[in-house]
Amino acid sequence: MRRVLIVLLLLSLYGCGKVPPTTRVSYWVEAVRAPDARLRKKAAFTLGNLGTTDPTVVSALRKALTDGDAAVRSEAILALLKCGPAAAEAVPTLIDMRQRDPNPQVRRYAAKAVEKLAN
Numbered sequence: 001m002r003r004v005l006i007v008l009l010l011l012s013l014y015g016c017g018k019v020p021p022t023t024r025v026s027y028w029v030e031a032v033r034a035p036d037a038r039l040r041k042k043a044a045f046t047l048g049n050l051g052t053t054d055p056t057v058v059s060a061l062r063k064a065l066t067d068g069d070a071a072v073r074s075e076a077i078l079a080l081l082k083c084g085p086a087a088a089e090a091v092p093t094l095i096d097m098r099q100r101d102p103n104p105q106v107r108r109y110a111a112k113a114v115e116k117l118a119n
Contacts, residue, residue: 025050029060032076037069044072048079052086062090070103077109081116091118 028050031043044064047057061083064076077094080087094117097110 025054025057029056032060032064037067037072040064040067040069040072041075044075044079048075048082052083058083058087058089061087062093065090065093065097070101070106073097073101073103073106074109077106077113081113085117088117 025047028043028046031039032047034040034043044061047061050057052058058080061076061080064072064079067073067076077097080090080094091114094110094114098107098114101107101110
């Protein structure tokens with residue numbers, strides 16, 4: 001009975017057959033370009049957890065590697081690592097980041113990512 005109530009509550013909140021916007025890949029792909037750095041960081045994290053079934057995920061994460069906020073760049077690197085071999089196209093950018101990024105943590109993350117993704 002409790003499960004039925006929960007399902008009915010969710011259906012009333014989101015409507016039958018509708019997916020909440022925050023679970024859509026397109027929502028998070030757009031959020032990577034948001035003005036708020038905290039939202040961009042959360043978007044990178046979420047995209048990494050959504051996987052690579054949508055080709056726009058890796059593309060959005062690659063763009064996030066050039067973000068002005070070091071925390072967003074770090075999160076984008078970690079998310080690309082979660083994408084595995086599908087993120088191999090980001091290796092040239094990560095190699096450059098490993099050598100030139102002004103933030104030491106970003107450089108460390110980039111070095112680890114290159115090590116894992118380049119093989």
